[in-house]
Amino acid sequence: MVKSPTEKKVREPLFHIVKRDAIPWWKAWLIRIAAVLIALVVVAVITLVMTGQDPIEMYKAMFDGAVGNSTRTWNLLQDTALLLIVGLAVTPAFKMRFWNIGAQGQILVGCLATTFCMRTFTGKVPTAVLFILMIAFALIAGAVWALIPGIFKAYLNTNETLFTLMMNYIALNLVAFFCFRWSKNSGNDVIGIINRSSKTGWMPDIAGNKFLLNIIIVAVITVAAFVYLKYSKHGYEISVVGESENTARYIGINVKHVIIRTVLISGALCGLAGFLLVSGVHHTLTTDVEGGRGFTAIIVSWMAHFNPFYMILTSFLIVFLEKGAIQVASAKNLQLDDNFSDIVVGIIILFIIGCEFFINYRIKFKSKDKAEEARE
Amino acid sequence: MEKAPAIELKNITKTFGRIVANHNVNLKVNRGEIMAILGENGSGKTTLMNMISGIYFPDSGHIFIDGKEVVIASPKDSYKYGIGMIHQHFKLVDVLSAAENIVLGLHGKYNIKEASREVARIASLYGFEIDPAKKIYEMSVSEKQTVEIIKVLYRGADILILDEPTAVLTPQETAKLFAVLRRMKEDGKAIVIITHKLHEVLSISDRVAVLRKGEYICTLETKDATEASLTEAMVGKKVALDIDRADPVDPEDRLIVKDLDCINREGAKVLDDVSFTARSGEILGIAGIAGSGQRELLEAIAGLQHVESGEITYKDPKTGKAENLRDKTPMQIRQLGVRLSFVPEDRLGMGLVGSMDIIDNMMLRSYRKGKSAFLQRKEPRDLANEIIKSLEVVTPSATTPVRRLSGGNVQKVLVGREIAATPTVLMAAYPVRGLDINSSYMIYNLLNQQKERGVAVIFVGEDLDVLIDLCDRILVIGSGHVTGVVDARTTTKEEIGLLMTKSVAHGEGGELNG
Numbered sequence: 001m002v003k004s005p006t007e008k009k010v011r012e013p014l015f016h017i018v019k020r021d022a023i024p025w026w027k028a029w030l031i032r033i034a035a036v037l038i039a040l041v042v043v044a045v046i047t048l049v050m051t052g053q054d055p056i057e058m059y060k061a062m063f064d065g066a067v068g069n070s071t072r073t074w075n076l077l078q079d080t081a082l083l084l085i086v087g088l089a090v091t092p093a094f095k096m097r098f099w100n101i102g103a104q105g106q107i108l109v110g111c112l113a114t115t116f117c118m119r120t121f122t123g124k125v126p127t128a129v130l131f132i133l134m135i136a137f138a139l140i141a142g143a144v145w146a147l148i149p150g151i152f153k154a155y156l157n158t159n160e161t162l163f164t165l166m167m168n169y170i171a172l173n174l175v176a177f178f179c180f181r182w183s184k185n186s187g188n189d190v191i192g193i194i195n196r197s198s199k200t201g202w203m204p205d206i207a208g209n210k211f212l213l214n215i216i217i218v219a220v221i222t223v224a225a226f227v228y229l230k231y232s233k234h235g236y237e238i239s240v241v242g243e244s245e246n247t248a249r250y251i252g253i254n255v256k257h258v259i260i261r262t263v264l265i266s267g268a269l270c271g272l273a274g275f276l277l278v279s280g281v282h283h284t285l286t287t288d289v290e291g292g293r294g295f296t297a298i299i300v301s302w303m304a305h306f307n308p309f310y311m312i313l314t315s316f317l318i319v320f321l322e323k324g325a326i327q328v329a330s331a332k333n334l335q336l337d338d339n340f341s342d343i344v345v346g347i348i349i350l351f352i353i354g355c356e357f358f359i360n361y362r363i364k365f366k367s368k369d370k371a372e373e374a375r376e
Numbered sequence: 377m378e379k380a381p382a383i384e385l386k387n388i389t390k391t392f393g394r395i396v397a398n399h400n401v402n403l404k405v406n407r408g409e410i411m412a413i414l415g416e417n418g419s420g421k422t423t424l425m426n427m428i429s430g431i432y433f434p435d436s437g438h439i440f441i442d443g444k445e446v447v448i449a450s451p452k453d454s455y456k457y458g459i460g461m462i463h464q465h466f467k468l469v470d471v472l473s474a475a476e477n478i479v480l481g482l483h484g485k486y487n488i489k490e491a492s493r494e495v496a497r498i499a500s501l502y503g504f505e506i507d508p509a510k511k512i513y514e515m516s517v518s519e520k521q522t523v524e525i526i527k528v529l530y531r532g533a534d535i536l537i538l539d540e541p542t543a544v545l546t547p548q549e550t551a552k553l554f555a556v557l558r559r560m561k562e563d564g565k566a567i568v569i570i571t572h573k574l575h576e577v578l579s580i581s582d583r584v585a586v587l588r589k590g591e592y593i594c595t596l597e598t599k600d601a602t603e604a605s606l607t608e609a610m611v612g613k614k615v616a617l618d619i620d621r622a623d624p625v626d627p628e629d630r631l632i633v634k635d636l637d638c639i640n641r642e643g644a645k646v647l648d649d650v651s652f653t654a655r656s657g658e659i660l661g662i663a664g665i666a667g668s669g670q671r672e673l674l675e676a677i678a679g680l681q682h683v684e685s686g687e688i689t690y691k692d693p694k695t696g697k698a699e700n701l702r703d704k705t706p707m708q709i710r711q712l713g714v715r716l717s718f719v720p721e722d723r724l725g726m727g728l729v730g731s732m733d734i735i736d737n738m739m740l741r742s743y744r745k746g747k748s749a750f751l752q753r754k755e756p757r758d759l760a761n762e763i764i765k766s767l768e769v770v771t772p773s774a775t776t777p778v779r780r781l782s783g784g785n786v787q788k789v790l791v792g793r794e795i796a797a798t799p800t801v802l803m804a805a806y807p808v809r810g811l812d813i814n815s816s817y818m819i820y821n822l823l824n825q826q827k828e829r830g831v832a833v834i835f836v837g838e839d840l841d842v843l844i845d846l847c848d849r850i851l852v853i854g855s856g857h858v859t860g861v862v863d864a865r866t867t868t869k870e871e872i873g874l875l876m877t878k879s880v881a882h883g884e885g886g887e888l889n890g
Binding site for chain 1: 391435705707724726730740741743748749
């Protein structure tokens with residue numbers, strides 16, 4: 001006869017994975033918050049074991065670096081906005097499954113176009129016209145930079161990932177070339193602050209605050225992007241094309257047309273980010289003016305599931321960690337360098353991304369199985 | 377003492393999220409017996425078999441092989457216990473030969489000659505026809521299936537599970553397969569066959585286990601069972617199994633296809649000189665082995681497939697004007713005022729967008745309406761609620777992504793939308809594939825209603841019994857050719873079966889014995 005389950009000597013797997021049904025939003029957020037807390041504990045243990053430094057002090061330094069004083073706080077908010085706009089820029093393309101990893105190049109040509117306008121038109125046209133020119137040039141430059149791979153994708157089905165990546169290098173070297181060309185003492189590649197005394201073409205202060213206008217512009221774009229993606233016919237077409245080109249063809253959407261229109265928007269927004277970086281923040285052009293945002297924005301967009309409002313959170317989180325990490329590396333009471341602070345940031349982000357697995361799946365352990373059977 | 381069954385399942389439960397795929401299922405299969413697992417789609421047949429073959433792991437319950445409890449945590453474990461599963465979708469490497477596919481993944485010395493000899497021995501033992509050196513991509517569907525079966529036998533399987541093995545076969549090929557299965561049974565193998573075709577259950581199995589919505593209902597001796605009793609066990613409540621077919625009223629030519637030629641991406645001719653006429657108030661069935669050009673034909677009419685030569689003409693019912701549809705995009709066809717609805721074979725990949733909710737899927741055809749740059753969701757919402765109500769779509773709400781719905785409900789959403797467009801031509805490709813009996817009959821009735829409204833319905837189907845019961849005329853195609861047009865009221869399954877294989881060369885269609 002059959003042996004009873006209790007005496008069986010069969011090897012049972014320790015656990016197995018079960019797909020979850022959609023879970024309520026608050027539970028999902030509980031998991032995410034738990035992931036952050038666990039990450040902080042893990043980081044604390046690693047810090048203690050590897051470096052012998054006080055993890056509490058390290059976390060203090062992190063907060064200090066991010067929001068330690070009002071300048072730091074404003075910088076944090078502005079950098080969040082600048083990362084957010086790039087995240088918003090890549091999102092329409094991503095929703096369409098067009099893997100635009102060329103945001104870096106598109107931002108850089110936007111910076112280049114803005115710088116060109118500032119250098120060429122200052123004093124020749126009224127300031128208002130100068131701003132219109134700067135914005136128009138930046139939008140067009142970014143759009144063109146995205147349009148080129150877009151056309152190839154739409155008509156020849158080339159791989160947009162490689163293509164946009166290559167366009168980054170071209171943009172980077174174009175910027176390097178013009179830094180050399182426009183440098184004050186020819187050969188040292190430094191353009192220097194443009195219109196330092198007159199501040200022509202600089203984004204104006206609002207109530208004496210030089211950060212505020214950048215942030216307001218990005219806030220408006222965030223709302224617009226949300227509405228565009230969710231409530232406009234264009235946004236609807238983007239979702240259909242991204243999900244299934246066959247469905248798009250079936251209902252008569254011109255897929256090529258949608259691809260090109262969407263990459264134009266994506267590129268133009270990157271160009272606008274370039275304008276903000278030059279006119280609103282740096283007032284000069286260098287090869288690292290873009291600051292890696294083109295790639296970081298990909299994480300921002302994905303972590304937020306392409307939702308513009310969630311992107312506010314994800315970009316804030318990433319900028320917060322980056323700012324904190326800089327302070328951790330330089331704090332005098334801690335003997336930690338930037339390599340270690342990068343490890344810290346890496347672990348925290350890994351936990352945040354990794355916890356999505358637990359939102360979609362559940363792990364069932366065997367002990368639980370047995371307990372359930374016993375009850376039966 | 378009674379011999380222990382080859383395989384026994386006790387209280388097997390498996391859930392996916394909120395969905396209970398199997399709940400306390402009990403099952404016994406003896407050696408030298410063919411057991412049929414019968415159930416509607418979504419009743420958990422495949423899930424259950426996937427647990428035996430190590431693809432899923434049960435949440436609770438016990439599995440016994442020859443009376444000993446075992447744990448099957450991976451397909452490897454399942455091989456170890458002599459279980460072999462033949463999946464519905466073949467898992468073969470196209471560019472390798474039959475013998476190479478059979479030894480693929482096995483440990484030990486790689487000796488293709490010896491393997492070929494062993495394959496030939498197995499084949500002659502059970503009456504398979506196989507050429508071990510033939511490449512998979514040169515094979516017909518039934519040959520590929522043969523390779524799959526020999527593959528598991530080669531690995532020493534004596535418990536065989538076949539998941540809907542007849543879905544892709546012609547009646548003649550099915551007969552051959554059944555002959556082989558009977559010989560394996562005589563050889564003492566335990567065979568489990570998953571199906572939802574009643575007549576097959578009756579002709580091949582010794583016992584039949586019925587599942588309904590994940591629950592184990594009963595096991596019957598096949599000799600005591602009838603189609604009616606099986607249906608009742610499977611569906612729970614009685615369904616009318618006959619379709620009320622009215623004679624076409626004043627049929628007029630609506631869609632005329634003439635000498636149509638199409639070439640697929642690989643450059644092969646998929647439609648060759650296809651000509652037919654679809655009439656209003658009539659259901660034109662299209663029968664053929666899967667992949668004989670049915671999809672290309674419908675897509676060519678819908679403006680989705682490039683046409684090499686030929687004509688597609690639409691006759692407007694009001695004006696009587698003839699419109700040329702060839703080389704028009706779906707958009708242009710609609711702008712001509714042609715009310716052509718199309719239920720494509722690939723529901724979630726073409727007819728609907730899986731991640732969107734029912735409301736947004738309702739908009740697919742109509743979202744462009746109006747000058748505003750923004751979407752108008754009121755009408756689609758009303759339509760979604762109406763379809764959910766009138767077609768009994770089982771869904772938590774109209775804002776549930778259609779991907780989360782079961783196959784039958786997905787199809788109701790799609791067919792509902794296409795019918796809501798009040799078409800004059802309605803094309804449906806395999807509209808009941810994967811649907812349970814209740815949903816299937818609802819779809820048949822909808823098609824029938826459309827016909828009675830004067831719509832020209834084109835219905836591509838695979839179940840010949842249904843084609844014969846539902847359609848007025850049946851167009852049979854084989855390898856891209858029209859091999860015949862028959863009157864559905866007078867034809868027989870055998871006649872259609874022969875026409876289906878007619879243009880397939882190599883004399884395969886001729887072998888009816890077996």
